[in-house]
Amino acid sequence: xxxxxxxxxxxxxxxxxxxxxxxxxxxxxxxxxxxxxxxxxxxxxxxxxxxxxxxxxxxxxxxxxxxxxxxxxxxxxxxxxxxx
Amino acid sequence: xxxxxxxxxxxxxxxxxxxxxxxxxxxxxxxxxxxxxxxxxxxxxxxxxxxxxxxxxxxxxxxxxxxxxxxxxxxxxxxxxxxxxxxxxxxxxxxxxxxxxxxxxxxxxxxxxxxxxxxxxxxxxxxxxxxxxxxxxxxxxxxxxxxxxxxxxxxxxxxxxxxxxxxxxxxxxxxxxxxxxxxxxxxxxxxxxxxxxxxxxxxxxxxxxxxxxxxxxxxxxxxxxxxxxxxxxxxxxxxxxxxxxxxxxxxxxxxxxxxxxxxxxxxxxxxxxxxxxxxxxxxxxxxxxxxxxxxxxxxxxxxxxxxxxxxxxxxxxxxxxxxxxxxxxxxxxxxxxxxxxxxxxxxxxx
Amino acid sequence: xxxxxxxxxxxxxxxxxxxxxxxxxxxxxxxxxxxxxxxxxxxxxxxxxxxxxxxxxxxxxxxxxxxxxxxxxxxxxxxxxxxxxxxxxxxxxxxxxxxxxxxxxxxxxxxxxxxxxxxxxxxxxxxxxxxxxxxxxxxxxxxxxxxxxxxxxxxxxxxxxxxxxxxxxxxxxxxxxxxxxxxxxxxxxxxxxxxxxxxxxxxxxxxxxxxxxxxxxxxxxxxxxxxxxxxxxxxxxxxxxxxxxxxxxxxxxxxxxxxxxxxxxxxxxxxxxxxxxxxxxxxxxxxxxxxxxxxxxxxxxxxxxxxxxxxxxxxxxxxxxxxxxxxxxxxxxxxxxxxxxxxxxxxxxxxxxxxxxxxxxxxxxxxxx
Numbered sequence: 001x002x003x004x005x006x007x008x009x010x011x012x013x014x015x016x017x018x019x020x021x022x023x024x025x026x027x028x029x030x031x032x033x034x035x036x037x038x039x040x041x042x043x044x045x046x047x048x049x050x051x052x053x054x055x056x057x058x059x060x061x062x063x064x065x066x067x068x069x070x071x072x073x074x075x076x077x078x079x080x081x082x083x084x
Numbered sequence: 085x086x087x088x089x090x091x092x093x094x095x096x097x098x099x100x101x102x103x104x105x106x107x108x109x110x111x112x113x114x115x116x117x118x119x120x121x122x123x124x125x126x127x128x129x130x131x132x133x134x135x136x137x138x139x140x141x142x143x144x145x146x147x148x149x150x151x152x153x154x155x156x157x158x159x160x161x162x163x164x165x166x167x168x169x170x171x172x173x174x175x176x177x178x179x180x181x182x183x184x185x186x187x188x189x190x191x192x193x194x195x196x197x198x199x200x201x202x203x204x205x206x207x208x209x210x211x212x213x214x215x216x217x218x219x220x221x222x223x224x225x226x227x228x229x230x231x232x233x234x235x236x237x238x239x240x241x242x243x244x245x246x247x248x249x250x251x252x253x254x255x256x257x258x259x260x261x262x263x264x265x266x267x268x269x270x271x272x273x274x275x276x277x278x279x280x281x282x283x284x285x286x287x288x289x290x291x292x293x294x295x296x297x298x299x300x301x302x303x304x305x306x307x308x309x310x311x312x313x314x315x316x317x318x319x320x321x322x323x324x325x326x327x328x329x330x331x332x333x334x335x336x337x338x339x340x341x342x343x344x345x346x347x348x349x350x351x352x353x354x355x356x357x358x359x360x361x362x363x364x365x366x367x368x369x370x371x372x373x374x375x376x377x378x379x380x381x382x383x384x385x386x387x388x389x390x391x392x393x394x395x396x397x398x399x400x401x402x403x404x405x406x407x408x409x410x411x412x413x414x415x416x417x418x419x420x421x422x423x424x425x426x427x428x429x430x431x432x433x434x
Numbered sequence: 435x436x437x438x439x440x441x442x443x444x445x446x447x448x449x450x451x452x453x454x455x456x457x458x459x460x461x462x463x464x465x466x467x468x469x470x471x472x473x474x475x476x477x478x479x480x481x482x483x484x485x486x487x488x489x490x491x492x493x494x495x496x497x498x499x500x501x502x503x504x505x506x507x508x509x510x511x512x513x514x515x516x517x518x519x520x521x522x523x524x525x526x527x528x529x530x531x532x533x534x535x536x537x538x539x540x541x542x543x544x545x546x547x548x549x550x551x552x553x554x555x556x557x558x559x560x561x562x563x564x565x566x567x568x569x570x571x572x573x574x575x576x577x578x579x580x581x582x583x584x585x586x587x588x589x590x591x592x593x594x595x596x597x598x599x600x601x602x603x604x605x606x607x608x609x610x611x612x613x614x615x616x617x618x619x620x621x622x623x624x625x626x627x628x629x630x631x632x633x634x635x636x637x638x639x640x641x642x643x644x645x646x647x648x649x650x651x652x653x654x655x656x657x658x659x660x661x662x663x664x665x666x667x668x669x670x671x672x673x674x675x676x677x678x679x680x681x682x683x684x685x686x687x688x689x690x691x692x693x694x695x696x697x698x699x700x701x702x703x704x705x706x707x708x709x710x711x712x713x714x715x716x717x718x719x720x721x722x723x724x725x726x727x728x729x730x731x732x733x734x735x736x737x738x739x740x741x742x743x744x745x746x747x748x749x750x751x752x753x754x755x756x757x758x759x760x761x762x763x764x765x766x767x768x769x770x771x772x773x774x775x776x777x778x779x780x781x782x783x784x785x786x787x788x789x790x791x792x793x794x795x796x797x798x799x800x801x802x803x
Contacts, residue, residue, distance in 0.1 A: 003359045005353075026353045026356070026357055027349050027350060027352065027353030027356075028290070028349050028350030029287050029289045029291075029353045029354045029357060030287060030288035031287040
């Protein structure tokens with residue numbers, strides 16, 4: 001479960017690791033979330049947020065993999081069609 | 085949150101009466117002062133100025149339409165509107181759903197003792213401006229004040245009378261298989277604008293309520309001879325509620341396509357964040373129209389020409405007579421039922 | 435919304451579905467563990483795109499659904515107390531207890547408030563020193579870091595008026611309990627993506643090996659779920675039983691170490707009763723001794739009591755995947771979302787509610803060409 005959605009960190013503030021808070025932009029809607037659990041995240045990163053906490057940094061390279069897989073399927077399909 | 089820009093100062097001497105008192109509803113001097121200086125002054129028109137117990141007027145020939153609604157929205161002021169403008173638009177829109185030209189409104193205020201006078205005045209000014217924009221007059225009213233703790237600030241009831249200058253039977257019973265379903269704009273703004281300022285869930289956004297009158301759009305459709313079968317303004321319960329109610333009365337299956345339903349990105353994002361379905365979220369200035377398929381393109385063009393209707397869209401059609409059912413084709417092409425929302429929309433954690 | 439909407443692309447979904455059709459030669463039962471995944475499957479109609487051979491069984495991954503009656507009753511008792519501000523996530527408000535629910539208690543005058551984050555409840559406690567603020571801590575491992583931080587911060591701020599009613603549950607013991615039942619029909623799992631974002635997936639290889647089931651960590655959007663199913667099918671068809679990760683954009687093998695650390699600081703593993711399933715050993719979280727002052731059950735001296743589920747409610751069998759919602763005699767009659775017998779009908783993630791809302795009439799069409 002757990003409804004968690006991706007948002008972009010616009011700004012980070014907070015005076016200690018546990019207080020580290022981000023201003024997160026979710027498609028035009030802004031809400032603050034704790035960044036205590038993603039110490040490596042910086043402004044500009046996307047994070048997955050649940051119940052006011054960022055739980056994970058979105059790995060942008062990995063995010064594209066399903067589309068690359070589908071593109072390869074397409075190309076494979078074309079090859080098969082073009083075959084003898 | 086935007087508070088209204090007001091012309092001039094509040095006419096009730098605020099230094100003396102910064103808050104509404106029980107006596108302001110008591111029928112005596114204070115009430116007279118309130119009525120004269122706020123309601124009477126801001127809503128002024130010949131019918132109201134006569135100060136009769138009832139307004140007296142002739143009506144143009146044709147069937148009359150009458151509607152009433154009470155407004156209890158919290159907070160009183162929200163992004164894009166307030167309880168006052170909502171109470172005018174909402175009742176004007178209900179009249180418009182019969183294809184009626186709105187003429188006169190009554191308004192009754194139930195005020196909680198202690199409400200800041202300034203708040204009341206801002207709401208009244210907002211109603212004045214909304215009424216003017218809609219071309220309606222507020223011709224009679226009532227004021228009551230209840231004990232502190234018994235009223236949640238301010239409740240407003242408006243009742244409206246309009247005239248139907250057409251012969252159409254605009255009602256769910258007129259809906260036929262093959263009819264096209266149109267919406268007059270993007271969905272979910274009002275409900276999410278309120279959520280954004282609701283305690284416990286606040287978020288920052290530029291979402292504003294879509295509270296607005298739609299009667300001019302409706303009258304234009306009628307004037308153009310569009311065969312309108314049914315109209316419904318989308319309020320609490322959103323599109324889901326309206327379509328289910330209509331399907332129930334008409335005894336039909338309605339099929340809509342999610343990809344065709346306009347939803348703004350920020351409304352979509354807010355819904356995703358709270359786990360809500362935009363099709364079940366409240367609107368205030370949107371209507372769904374069932375029209376004969378042959379008139380759909382023409383109707384859409386007319387709707388898009390009106391302010392607020394720019395994102396009107398054709399979203400589906402009436403299928404066949406059946407057990408009442410509303411289905412939605414999802415983004416990936418499969419169907420599901422669009423159910424009547426049950427009770428208050430609750431944000432999800434899962 | 436970036437990293438969300440592109441995973442709802444209809445054309446790409448159809449492509450994945452075609453692939454699944456291509457590789458499926460035999461019937462397979464796949465369970466999606468998480469309620470959020472169930473919700474997506476039914477909302478988007480993902481199962482309609484699948485070959486008839488594939489049966490999706492809806493798992494017990496709905497924390498709202500599995501919260502025991504006893505906990506709900508304790509919540510209701512607390513919420514009705516004068517001087518208590520009772521805070522909760524929104525979807526708990528309609529869950530029925532033995533006799534009533536939080537919404538009804540609110541209507542009778544109880545101070546019940548919805549919050550988005552447990553930290554909001556801590557803030558309320560700071561703002562209302564004369565009142566006791568109680569937070570209903572329900573959720574899987576995904577939510578535990580949030581509730582742990584709330585307790586941790588309350589302790590740092592030395593708040594005397596904040597406490598939590600805990601009903602956290604853990605996923606791997608539930609999967610183990612399911613698999614060890616002789617009636618279990620599940621042959622592969624879509625593991626809960628966000629739970630794994632926190633916990634990682636190091637706990638799953640022993641399960642996959644012991645029961646010979648593929649386990650694929652899966653996200654929540656249509657393309658995620660379809661890809662997860664495809665990965666399960668590929669394993670099933672070739673007789674493999676491994677742990678794979680579909681949701682690589684959000685989940686790492688080791689999970690979120692800082693989150694796990696704070697959860698361990700605040701909580702320890704306890705046995706937990708799951709509504710409709712019964713007690714599963716080592717399947718819940720309870721507060722550590724250092725934080726006992728924040729345990730609402732201790733603070734308010736709530737007595738333990740046992741409550742029986744309504745006899746007509748078969749939510750347990752539904753949660754175990756043994757029957758489908760519409761096979762329950764009470765479905766749609768005695769039991770509906772407005773009048774639920776059990777939690778699987780209340781929460782929109784519950785299999786019964788999802789089925790009722792979206793599939794009741796079963797008038798649907800598939801679109802595979």
